[in-house]
Amino acid sequence: MARGQIAKPEFYVDYFLWLNTIGSLDYNEIIVGSAFAEEGARQPLVASLLRLDPNVASHISFYGYEGIRSGFQLPTGLKIDLGNDHYPEETDDSVRHIDHKNWNIDYVAFLNHNFNSAKCSPRINFKASDDAPEEAGAVHTRAETSNIINFEGIGDDLHPEYDGYSVASIDTNPEEYNIEKLGVTFGPSIGEDTLASDLFLGSLSIGHKYTPPTSPDLKVTMTYDVGYKRKDTVNGRKVAHLNWFRERGWYQFETNRQSFNFEKIDSSGHRFNFRKSGRRTWKVSWSFISDDNMFPSNINTQVHGMYDSTLEDGDGENVYELSRTLMGDNSMVAQLLHKTCFGYLPFLFRCDNTYNLQDAFCLAMLDMKKFQIKQVAHKFWSVNMSIVEVI
Secondary structure, three states: OOOOOOOOOEEEEEHHHHHHHOOOOOHHHOEEOOOOOOOOOHHHHHHHHOOOOOOOOEEEOOOOOOOOOEEEEEEOOEEEEOOOOOOHHHOOOOEEEEOOOOOOOOEEEEEEEOOOOOOEOOEEEEEEOOOOOHHHOOOEEEOOEEEEEOOEOOHHHOEOOOOEEEEEEEOOOHHHOOEEEEEEEEOEOOOOOOOOOOEEEEEEEEEEEEOOOOOOOOOOEEEEEOOOEEEEOOOOOEEEEOOOOOOOHHHOOEEOOEEOOOEOOOOOOOEOOOOOOOEEEEEEEEEEEEHHHHOOOOOOOOOOOOOOOOOEOOOOOEOOOOOOOOOOOOOHHHHHHHHHHHHOOOEEEEOOOOOOOHHHEEEEEEOOOOOOEEEEEOOEEEEEEEEEEOO
16 A cells, blocks of 8 residues: 555564663673774764664775675673572572563664665674574574565575665574574675675664554544744745755665765666655554553563462463563564653654555654553453654
């Protein structure tokens, strides 16, 4: 469904943006390749890529190297200080990294890049911990990825068709591994000895694609707003100031806000860009969402410390034995509201999960001061949302 109409929307929620915001992303655990950037600039570069603010691209230098792959590894565990009182038998280690093998990490997005013209093929890798099951295979496992928008090729040769932005699904099931690190590497596409140019990237987003269990109610309001302000002068004239009329910078590759040429590498003349004015706001509602699709069965972030092996949710299922937590639960509260801090953090939004043209995705935020979730029947709930596009 085109023209920005709501069908069955998708919310691409960035886990590492959320971890960084709540202070639980352990930067001491981030491993950055020596070729990724000059020494002293490596961690600041990774930090800038994880902010989900893609309008200005960062330079990835591959300092002193040619024709190799390099990148960085991110810790997937939530670092918290539980204190020795919680683990008296482990007095030498009160800081725990919670096992998040059920995080459902299933997408990666590269925003504001020049990977096509640089002939770059990015890859995602999982590093399993030492206690991973034998069936997990090698310690380093290359994740299988497939195209959502602006990728072509398969397997190791998945590369963007245009400069601009690209989104791919991560098809390797993280539940099969006790993942300790998630790696992102960059290098020449298959058949290329070196990169064709320096690499630029605005933001890297990795997380979970949340899809509501049903389409929203038919009554949907979409508003276009160009943010202009008008006033009368002392001479009786009207003057106005206009905002939000330029194209989104991350739709097309740019660095330091200087536009580049976005033709395909085969010079066919096709461009992955366009212009449009204004920002969109969608007011939507969902009615009759079941309680298991609305709320998590366990509101805690972990099951450690739940020594009662008979702990059950409302449906009689043992959340302790199933390791069900707020992190891996696929409910709306767990995956969308909680990990966007109830509207504080932006996310990638696609208003129709079958729409794949250039304007399919936008950066958006939940624009409500508070959430009201109303019970409309036994174990069924309704919720209203205002989703506003971020310019």
